[in-house]
Amino acid sequence: MNDKSMISGYTELVGLMAYPIRHSNSPAMQNEAFRRAGIDCVQLAFEVDNSTLKDAVQGIRALKLRGSNVSMPNKTVVGQYLDKLSPEAELIGSVNTIVNDNGILTGYCTDGIGYMASLNDKGIDIRGKKITVVGAGGAATAIQIQAALDGVAEISIFNVKDKFFEVGEETVCKINSKTSCRAAIYDLADHEALRREIADSFLLANATGLGMKPYEGITWLPDISYLRPELIVTDTVYAPRMTKFLEMAKEAGCRYMNGHGMMLFQGAAAFKLWTGREMDIEHMKEWLGGIMENG
Ligand code: NAD
Numbered sequence: 001m002n003d004k005s006m007i008s009g010y011t012e013l014v015g016l017m018a019y020p021i022r023h024s025n026s027p028a029m030q031n032e033a034f035r036r037a038g039i040d041c042v043q044l045a046f047e048v049d050n051s052t053l054k055d056a057v058q059g060i061r062a063l064k065l066r067g068s069n070v071s072m073p074n075k076t077v078v079g080q081y082l083d084k085l086s087p088e089a090e091l092i093g094s095v096n097t098i099v100n101d102n103g104i105l106t107g108y109c110t111d112g113i114g115y116m117a118s119l120n121d122k123g124i125d126i127r128g129k130k131i132t133v134v135g136a137g138g139a140a141t142a143i144q145i146q147a148a149l150d151g152v153a154e155i156s157i158f159n160v161k162d163k164f165f166e167v168g169e170e171t172v173c174k175i176n177s178k179t180s181c182r183a184a185i186y187d188l189a190d191h192e193a194l195r196r197e198i199a200d201s202f203l204l205a206n207a208t209g210l211g212m213k214p215y216e217g218i219t220w221l222p223d224i225s226y227l228r229p230e231l232i233v234t235d236t237v238y239a240p241r242m243t244k245f246l247e248m249a250k251e252a253g254c255r256y257m258n259g260h261g262m263m264l265f266q267g268a269a270a271f272k273l274w275t276g277r278e279m280d281i282e283h284m285k286e287w288l289g290g291i292m293e294n295g
Contacts, residue, residue, distance in 0.1 A: 012041040013063070014274055017048035017056050017078075018071035026069055029267050032287055033279045041066060041275070050077055057081040060100055066274050067099040070107075075138060082107040091174055092145045094138055097270040108273060111139060112146025114266025115236075121261060121281070124203070124232055127151035132197045134158045134188060134220060135207030136168030139236045139262075143207055144171050148181035156197035157185040159208075160220075188220055195226055203232040211235060211243030219245040227252035235259055260288055 016026050022045065030043040048056040053074050058081075060068055070078050075094045079085055082098065084106040089095050095107035119126060131152055133144055136159040144155055155175065159168045168185045175183040186193045198204055204227070210218050227233065233249035238259035249256040268279035 007042065008040070010040055012066045014041060014043045014066050015056075015060065015068035016043055016045040016071065017053070017068055017074055018045075019047050019049040019073065021045045021047055021071065024071070025263070026071075026267060029264070029284065029288070030069075030271065033267070033271050033284060034275075036280050036283050037275070037277055039275055039277065043069070049073055053078060054081050057098070057105065060098065060105060061103050065100055067097065067105075067270075069270060070096050070098060072138070075109075079107050081105075088112060088146060088149060091149070091178060092142050094142060096266065097273055099273050108270075109142055109146075110266040110269035110273070111142035111262070112144075112149075113269045114264070115143045115234075115262045116146055116150050117265035117269065118257065118261025119203075119234075121265065122257065126203055128153050129202035130154035130156070130200060131203045131205065132156045132158065132194075132201040133205045133207055135205075135236075136164040136171065136185070137207070137209075140164075140207035141167060141171050143205060143236075144183065145174065148175040148179040148183065152181055155181060155183045156201065157183060158188040158190075158194060158197070158220075159185065160188045191222055194222075198226050198231070199228075201231065203234065205233075206235045206237070206243070206245045209237070211237040211245050212239060216240065217244050219243065219248065221245055221248055224248045224252045227254055229253035232256070236262060238263055264288060 027043045027045050034041045050073055075096055078095050082105045086108045089107045089109040092109045094109050097108040097110050099106050133140055157168050159165050172183040172185050175181050210220055231254050233254045233256040235243050235246050236259040237243050241258050246256045264284055271279045
């Protein structure tokens with residue numbers, strides 16, 4: 001189907017269940033990908049929070065949806081209503097994609113897969129290397145666990161001493177007990193440790209919300225002396241395209257990447273799970289208006 005005005009009785013549906021959700025780029029992106037591939041499927045966003053999540057998941061079965069994306073506040077809660085979890089969703093403790101195979105619902109987490117694929121797309125291989133990731137929330141945990149599962153040798157995690165610090169400590173335990181990767185967590189206020197850990201890292205990632213609204217123009221990085229030109233710098237934030245953090249990376253001569261790649265490739269992984277087909281990545285990059293700022 002090449003025209004959404006041609007929705008028929010055969011058109012399949014995937015959902016996106018979150019609250020708030022109307023601002024999301026995902027339906028526009030998935031619908032463009034379905035259109036491009038000539039697949040008779042649409043994605044619609046549904047305002048679902050924890051209070052209606054169980055019924056909404058039952059609705060996937062009842063209405064025979066092909067599946068759904070899931071975002072906050074449902075990612076860490078929805079697993080209990082599903083029949084199966086993929087290994088990464090189980091370990092991360094979060095689901096962003098549900099696939100309905102004849103009434104059997106399986107939960108996957110494609111956020112970390114998307115991050116790793118976005119690096120791979122740029123020829124960046126972090127397997128066997130040390131990385132430093134700042135953040136311990138949803139995006140950070142997905143990146144850290146997937147990186148460990150995919151063969152990264154060492155991960156240093158930094159976070160402020162808020163409620164997410166404990167999540168980071170749990171992630172360290174999971175990585176050290178369930179994978180061959182070595183992980184450690186530090187207080188982001190410990191600048192000596194931050195400088196030391198960044199100094200021998202291959203890649204430095206921001207996975208906090210600093211840089212996007214309401215924190216535009218702000219970063220936790222004290223100054224550019226923490227960076228060196230060989231360091232690869234990534235940001236999960238994609239709006240704005242250029243964060244304060246990435247501006248500092250640019251100034252230091254680093255190769256850097258914003259969160260568009262992660263967003264695109266987590267969507268591409270979900271698309272593949274629902275359709276069995278590869279998303280047309282080059283077309284979607286153009287549609288998104290480019291990904292890597294200086295790659
Ligand atoms: P979250 O709420 O789960 O985690 C927030 C993180 O930010 C925590 O580690 C928290 O400690 C940290 N933080 C909050 N305030 C801080 C401060 N003042 N100083 C330092 N750290 C602070 O959020 P999330 O879902 O993990 O999202 C984090 C960022 O990643 C957001 O900008 C989000 O848009 C982005 N994200 C991008 C993608 C993508 O596909 N590119 C996917 C998911 C999330």
